Amino acid sequence: MPAPIRLRELIRTIRTARTQAEEREMIQKECAAIRSSFREEDNTYRCRNVAKLLYMHMLGYPAHFGQLECLKLIASQKFTDKRIGYLGAMLLLDERQDVHLLMTNCIKNDLNHSTQYVQGLALCTLGCMGSSEMCRDLAGEVEKLLKTSNSYLRKKAALCAVHVIRKVPELMEMFLPATKNLLSEKNHGVLHTSVVLLTEMCERSPDMLSHFRKLVPQLVRILKNLIMSGYSPEHDVSGISDPFLQVRILRLLRILGRSDDDSSEAMNDILAQVATNTETSKNVGNAILYETVLTIMDIKSESGLRVLAINILGRFLLNNDKNIRYVALTSLLKTVQTDHNAVQRHRSTIVDCLKDLDVSIKRRAMELSFALVNGNNIRGMMKELLYFLDSCDPDFKADCASGVFLAAEKYAPSKRWHIDTIMRVLTTSGSYVRDDSVPNLIQLITNSVEMHAYTVQRLYKALLDDISQQPLVQVSSWCIGEYGDLLVSGQCEEEEPIQVTEDEVLDVLEGLLVSNLSTPVTRGYSLTAIMKLSTRFSSVNRIKKVVSIYGSSIDVELQQRAVEYNAMFKKYDHMRPALLERMPIMEKSSSNGPTEMVQTNGETEPSALESKHPPPVTQPTNQANDLLDLLGGNDVGPVIQTSMPTKQASSGGELLDLLGDLSLTGGPTSAPVSTGPPPLPGFLLDGLSSSQNLFNDISAAGIPSMTAYNKNGLKIEFTFERATPNPNIAVITIHASNTTDADMTEFVFQAAVPKTFQLQLLSPSSNVVPAMNQGTVTQVIRVLNPQKQQLRMRIKLTYSHKGSAVQDLAEASGRVVWEPDPEHGVETP
Amino acid sequence: MMHFLLLFNRQSRLRLQKWFMPVSERFKRKVIRDMTMMVVGRPARSCNFLQWRDLKIVYKRYASLYFCVGMESEDNELLTLEVLHRYVEMLDKYFGNVCELDLIFNFEKAYYILDEFLMGGEVLETSKIDIGVAIEDADVLQETLEEYMSKPTY
Numbered sequence A: 001m002p003a004p005i006r007l008r009e010l011i012r013t014i015r016t017a018r019t020q021a022e023e024r025e026m027i028q029k030e031c032a033a034i035r036s037s038f039r040e041e042d043n044t045y046r047c048r049n050v051a052k053l054l055y056m057h058m059l060g061y062p063a064h065f066g067q068l069e070c071l072k073l074i075a076s077q078k079f080t081d082k083r084i085g086y087l088g089a090m091l092l093l094d095e096r097q098d099v100h101l102l103m104t105n106c107i108k109n110d111l112n113h114s115t116q117y118v119q120g121l122a123l124c125t126l127g128c129m130g131s132s133e134m135c136r137d138l139a140g141e142v143e144k145l146l147k148t149s150n151s152y153l154r155k156k157a158a159l160c161a162v163h164v165i166r167k168v169p170e171l172m173e174m175f176l177p178a179t180k181n182l183l184s185e186k187n188h189g190v191l192h193t194s195v196v197l198l199t200e201m202c203e204r205s206p207d208m209l210s211h212f213r214k215l216v217p218q219l220v221r222i223l224k225n226l227i228m229s230g231y232s233p234e235h236d237v238s239g240i241s242d243p244f245l246q247v248r249i250l251r252l253l254r255i256l257g258r259s260d261d262d263s264s265e266a267m268n269d270i271l272a273q274v275a276t277n278t279e280t281s282k283n284v285g286n287a288i289l290y291e292t293v294l295t296i297m298d299i300k301s302e303s304g305l306r307v308l309a310i311n312i313l314g315r316f317l318l319n320n321d322k323n324i325r326y327v328a329l330t331s332l333l334k335t336v337q338t339d340h341n342a343v344q345r346h347r348s349t350i351v352d353c354l355k356d357l358d359v360s361i362k363r364r365a366m367e368l369s370f371a372l373v374n375g376n377n378i379r380g381m382m383k384e385l386l387y388f389l390d391s392c393d394p395d396f397k398a399d400c401a402s403g404v405f406l407a408a409e410k411y412a413p414s415k416r417w418h419i420d421t422i423m424r425v426l427t428t429s430g431s432y433v434r435d436d437s438v439p440n441l442i443q444l445i446t447n448s449v450e451m452h453a454y455t456v457q458r459l460y461k462a463l464l465d466d467i468s469q470q471p472l473v474q475v476s477s478w479c480i481g482e483y484g485d486l487l488v489s490g491q492c493e494e495e496e497p498i499q500v501t502e503d504e505v506l507d508v509l510e511g512l513l514v515s516n517l518s519t520p521v522t523r524g525y526s527l528t529a530i531m532k533l534s535t536r537f538s539s540v541n542r543i544k545k546v547v548s549i550y551g552s553s554i555d556v557e558l559q560q561r562a563v564e565y566n567a568m569f570k571k572y573d574h575m576r577p578a579l580l581e582r583m584p585i586m587e588k589s590s591s592n593g594p595t596e597m598v599q600t601n602g603e604t605e606p607s608a609l610e611s612k613h614p615p616p617v618t619q620p621t622n623q624a625n626d627l628l629d630l631l632g633g634n635d636v637g638p639v640i641q642t643s644m645p646t647k648q649a650s651s652g653g654e655l656l657d658l659l660g661d662l663s664l665t666g667g668p669t670s671a672p673v674s675t676g677p678p679p680l681p682g683f684l685l686d687g688l689s690s691s692q693n694l695f696n697d698i699s700a701a702g703i704p705s706m707t708a709y710n711k712n713g714l715k716i717e718f719t720f721e722r723a724t725p726n727p728n729i730a731v732i733t734i735h736a737s738n739t740t741d742a743d744m745t746e747f748v749f750q751a752a753v754p755k756t757f758q759l760q761l762l763s764p765s766s767n768v769v770p771a772m773n774q775g776t777v778t779q780v781i782r783v784l785n786p787q788k789q790q791l792r793m794r795i796k797l798t799y800s801h802k803g804s805a806v807q808d809l810a811e812a813s814g815r816v817v818w819e820p821d822p823e824h825g826v827e828t829p
Numbered sequence B: 001m002m003h004f005l006l007l008f009n010r011q012s013r014l015r016l017q018k019w020f021m022p023v024s025e026r027f028k029r030k031v032i033r034d035m036t037m038m039v040v041g042r043p044a045r046s047c048n049f050l051q052w053r054d055l056k057i058v059y060k061r062y063a064s065l066y067f068c069v070g071m072e073s074e075d076n077e078l079l080t081l082e083v084l085h086r087y088v089e090m091l092d093k094y095f096g097n098v099c100e101l102d103l104i105f106n107f108e109k110a111y112y113i114l115d116e117f118l119m120g121g122e123v124l125e126t127s128k129i130d131i132g133v134a135i136e137d138a139d140v141l142q143e144t145l146e147e148y149m150s151k152p153t154y
Helices: A007-016 A020-039 A046-059 A064-075 A079-092 A098-111 A116-129 A132-146 A151-167 A169-175 A188-204 A206-228 A243-257 A261-277 A283-298 A303-317 A322-335 A340-344 A347-353 A359-372 A378-391 A394-411 A415-432 A437-447 A449-465 A470-489 A502-514 A520-536 A540-552 A556-570 A623-632 A651-662 A686-690 A693-701 B025-040 B077-095 B100-105 B107-117 B128-142
Strands: A706-711 A714-722 A729-738 A744-752 A758-761 A777-784 A790-801 A804-815 B002-009 B014-019 B049-052 B055-062 B065-071
Touching: A007 A020, A007 A046, A007 B100, A020 A046, A020 A064, A046 A064, A046 A079, A046 B014, A046 B107, A064 A079, A064 A098, A079 A098, A079 A116, A079 B107, A079 B128, A098 A116, A098 A132, A116 A132, A116 A151, A116 B128, A132 A151, A132 A169, A151 A169, A151 A188, A169 A188, A188 A206, A188 A243, A206 A243, A206 A261, A243 A261, A243 A283, A243 B077, A261 A283, A261 A303, A283 A303, A283 A322, A283 B077, A303 A322, A303 A340, A303 A347, A322 A340, A322 A347, A322 A359, A322 B049, A322 B077, A340 A359, A347 A359, A347 A378, A359 A378, A359 A394, A359 B049, A378 A394, A378 A415, A394 A415, A394 A437, A415 A437, A415 A449, A415 A470, A437 A449, A437 A470, A449 A470, A449 A502, A470 A502, A470 A520, A502 A520, A502 A540, A520 A540, A520 A556, A540 A556, A706 A790, A706 A804, A714 A790, A729 A744, A744 A758, A744 A777, B002 B025, B014 B025, B014 B100, B014 B107, B025 B049, B025 B055, B025 B065, B055 B077, B065 B077, B077 B100, B077 B107, B077 B128, B100 B107, B107 B128
Parallel strands: none
Antiparallel strands: A706 A714, A714 A729, A729 A777, A744 A790, A758 A777, A790 A804, B002 B014, B002 B065, B049 B055, B055 B065
């Protein structure tokens, strides 16, 4: 058997290959030769073969058959073998293969070898890829080596200990005694790795952290020596002595001083010294300054020091070096929450960074700009951000648009400005706007009642220019559908009203239906808009024609809509005006989190997930549509509120809190309750929940009414009905009556249910509960209970009584499930 | 800590790969693919830092090779640039005016030098001299008759 070819030869040969196929062929040939050589258990050339195998592995070819060979090499006595064997182990093996455990014994022996380089190899391998089992077995050896006086081994043992702690945190205690005099070493390598070890321990265990706080003076001293010491050739980097060690010490100081006043005070001087004395002409000096700034911001430093830190970051922002600017923007983003005012001072520089050519810098600048927007600078900042939006890369546009919407919502100085900003975003970057902003925008527009005419006019004009940007088109067609009457009547106050005829409007909307640019969703929007205009415009015939044409559309969604609208013209024409009425104002939950659409009387808004279904215009009497809404609607637990225009406060958010209280597991208040809770104690519907026989009675006789609330003279009764044909829907009518001698005004009834239910609250009969039982306020609630669970409802009542505002919470629960009606025979899906 | 260190050239040929975290082969291939695509595609005067998933990526180009490091968010990017520079200096001192070919034909030496400088994703030794001494001593240990006769070991 001739000697296998040398590594160099192989590399040279492979490099001459001109195509991938040629290379593959050569490699396969060589692999076959290597395999047969392995089979022959050739000791002399094993290291050569493994070296070749490692080269081929780097090119991307499989080399797993060499794993055992690496182990054999590790076990060999020759240093050459061990060296390449350990390298092979690190490249080919990892803790996922069981084979690696066979290494443990070899490593153990090598850790006690007479030659320090062999020990070093073993430590290195263990420290790079040791699995938890190996670490457990060999931790003792590592700990022993940590106490040796040989600095070469000590530094390796320290980093190996770091790895062991990362893999098996419980072993941390074992290394504690060895750390006693680590910092009194002179050798920088040992010092550096010791600091890393201490950092790791402090990060993982608060006990260790408090234990090591006493090292702060020593660390400060070491750092001072580094700064003050003269030139040391072996550690010098551009005139700075051992920047790696300096940065590591600064990082450890950060962790030690974090919530501790004494430690922070002990470091103040040295931090100030480093911050002012470090040479900033080269990258290395800036690296140290950067770490210093991070440390100052994180510990309990005095305000003068913090100002110094922010100023350093400000100087970084003006630096020519892009890396430094990037780093400054990143750090400012971290500090903007805590030191908002200080960062505001640098706002103009940050905004300039938006115009930088570098993509990473632009992104950071954009994030930071959004963080800096507040009520005072909103106009100026928005101008810059909109300009940025126009000219930035497509990847940024979605994020930027969302950010603009959020900022505009929080700080808009006026409604008109808000609408203008939205229009600007929609017209310039309309196609990049996220899908979930369309419902948000619609809701916003609905709420700014006085701007309706202006808004619809502007949207109409935008639509005339360009119909390719789908979000813009969707919002526009929705608005035209809603406010078309304002458009043709030319009522706009804010700007010059345009003269538009009904036919022109219908032309535009029909144009959307036929255009190739419109997506199916957009077509749905425009068809619905056209339908809505049938109650607002006089040219009903034209609309009827359009609707009937689409009754045979290929698109199932459009067809269904058209058929239903057709039905509205034919069979339900008497209901049409009521059905297509103007939508009332929708309340929004708190604007901090993701805005959730709130269900209001009579209609449901699509959630972010269901953006395919534009808001259908229904009143509850149209049952087919109701089922669609109820069944196809939100995943989020619905939060209901009656829409009293006076109540503009974000009571949605409070209701979410109500739901949180409902959760028996005490989960977060933002999410509705999970399914299947056990029955609540002390509920009011004892009669219902106890026996099953009631159900048979129920299907015939109906659930008896119950008193859900009776306190302070206000009594709320629930009466139940079934809603055919869906047995899962219960219709509850509440009757509120007042036994006191004064009226209860501004009466608002709110309800929340767990996530498995869906709730729809309809308009109350009035919001005044007259005194002395002279009348009742009624309101209808529809509850969908697909999982046939026990109904639990939290109710919240607010009203004004004798001049003072009253609020109360209550809970109601019980079984409100209908059996399939034997008369009808089949259960509705 | 660093999660990985990759060396590749403009044609996306990998010259060195060091993984400091145990990950699957599939993940390694994905990372290599993503890194080469992202880094090689960057314009010349851009910033050396990127964000990829939850890791910070620091890269630097030296002649025909890109040195690319993936590290955690607490690490200091500017210092990592210095780490890369120190590694290149070490290679340069060992090979004498190092170029890509040196790293191709002596890839195992590049790994040995790396293992004296970094371990477990952290810097092991900060002294230029000590690293050089350790490598030389280890090479002496490895010396075989062939080496003595200036022939390659493997």
